[in-house]
Amino acid sequence: MSRYLDRCAVTPYGRIGGSSRVRVFEWLDRTSMAFTVSSYLSLPDARPSRLVRRPVSLLRAELRLRDIAAGRSRRLLLHREASPLSRGWWERRLLTRSEFSVYDFDDALQWDHGAGGWVRRLAPKAEKVDVAMRCADRVIAGNAVLADWASQHHPDVVVIPSCVEPDDYTPKTSYTVHDPPRLGWVGSPNNEVYLLLIADVLVEIHRRTGARLTLVGTCAPRLGRLEAIIDRVAWSPASQRTALAGMDVGLMPLPRCAYSLGKCGYKLLQYGAAGVPAVASPLGVNAEILNLFGMPAARTAADWVDALTGLLDGSAATREGLGCRARETVCRRYSYDAWLPRWEAAVEPGTVPR
Secondary structure: OHHHOOEEEEEOOOOOOHHHHHHHHHHHHHOOOOOEEEEOOOOOOOOHHHHOOOHHHHHHHHHHHHHHHHHOOOEEEEEOOOOOOOOOHHHHHHHHOOOEEEEEEOOOHHHOOOOOOHHHHHOOHHHHHHHHHHHOOEEEEOOHHHHHHHOOOOOOEEEOOOOEOHHHOOOOOOOOOOOOOEEEEEOOOOOHHHHHHHHHHHHHHHHHHOOEEEEEEOOOOOOHHHHHHEEEEEOOHHHHHHHHHHOOEEEEOOOOOHHHHOOOOHHHHHHHHOOOOEEEOOOOHHHHHHHHHOOOEOOOHHHHHHHHHHHHHOOHHHHHHHHHHHHHHHHHHOEHHHHHHHHHHHOOOOOOOO
């Protein structure tokens, strides 16, 4: 398997999967380093309903991991997990059989012990992270919260945030509130349930202002009573590029749990790249990003109502100032261009610049 003997990147999802796209594919598009990429099934996620319909593809994916491990890569980058079916055996083989291996993670997978479907219970991500911490030569963490935990288990941890490409987003140009106002959310089907955490808030804001919610993700209705005020836009690179600029205020609610502390604040960075004012739960890195953007943090329902009405009722100049500050911050501190030298150093042995 000589094709795996130089640099190999192993991802659980294909380019359409948000995490793998942001943490691996976007870097490979920019670097001069040549990587062979192996995505497990090239799917956007590993939901059991997707996996059980593809038994032949599953077998091929498992055999491909065997071949990669046998090839003994010179450099190996593993993102999150090698296989949704593994309990750590593939992660161990891949990381230990390469000359220099790097493990990258961007969620609090160490606290994911399998809540949810049967596949997650059979192969919890926490076990794989534990194996990776013992077997990788270096760990890349998506934020300081994850890095603090990883540093307790590994001596070589590098922080690289989940970055955005500002040019992939059409900047907002008008800050006059739409009639009716447009609240917005972008993300995966698995995470849109977080909007139910502020369902009463959204209903109240709709009652007061007539505001509707633009949801960029899946077109399948699944949010109950909120669907009456939701306008769904199917996610694609093209729709994401333009849809955010049409929002008056972006939303990022999170549940108060350990897993939320490991989030990388990616939605906030997307809103910032488009110059859209936003309100978010100040958990984990969200608190730092909100502070840098100068945008409101909302802990309670009352906070959410006050923050949203404050932004909608405020002046266009105030909203424009927040949006421009956020976009400038994203370009300077969270863009791929800003972090590319550090990422390239992190996937090669040697000292990574601090």
